[in-house]
């Protein structure tokens with residue numbers, strides 16, 4: 025029995041940890057609450073809105089289907105919640121979202137304006153990563169139906185290994201005064217047979233100063249047989265992502 029289901033007074037508490045409680049069915053609204061750890065609660069079905077909540081860990085709550093509006097939430101951990109279908113735009117302060125292994129998850133809101141780090145790997149229903157403006161790190165590997173990652177202007181690290189249907193990855197922001205100041209510095213795309221980097225109009229505008237680069241980039245748009253394609257891809261990356269430190273393209 026934990027602090028929630030023991031009948032103790034919980035109003036006024038700043039931090040509650042009821043992880044693993046087999047009895048708790050819902051968490052009421054608690055105005056003072058900043059941190060809530062309620063992971064591994066098999067019968068938890070509902071969490072009520074607590075406006076000051078900053079950190080919520082509800083991982084492995086197999087009967088939880090909805091996360092309420094939490095205007096001050098900064099970190100959300102909901103690993104392995106099989107009933108959660110979407111991450112709504114209800115968390116304007118959210119900087120870290122960790123929702124891997126959610127087998128019904130189909131969508132993540134693009135309006136998570138402060139989100140910097142997103143872990144959404146092993147989500148078998150996820151088809152698209154939206155354009156989340158401030159996102160810097162994205163871990164979406166082993167999402168078997170993932171087809172598209174939308175434009176991510178500030179992306180620095182992207183891990184999309186083993187996404188067999190993934191076709192497009194974003195390049196990142198192009199600085200108006202510089203030709204190729206892409207933000208991406210680490211890319212992992214092992215096991216993505218159809219991946220290519222989209223040809224973008226802003227990039228085209230910038231690189232027209234150099235004919236040879238323009239030519240090479242244009243050719244990368246087309247589909248090639250795998251080996252030839254990967255060679256083109258690497259050629260392309262060698263000039264278009266100048267800060268790239270680490271590229272692993274294997275088993276393609």
Ligand SMILES: [Zn+2]
Pocket residue numbers: 025026027028029030042045046047048
């Ligand atoms: Zn309890």
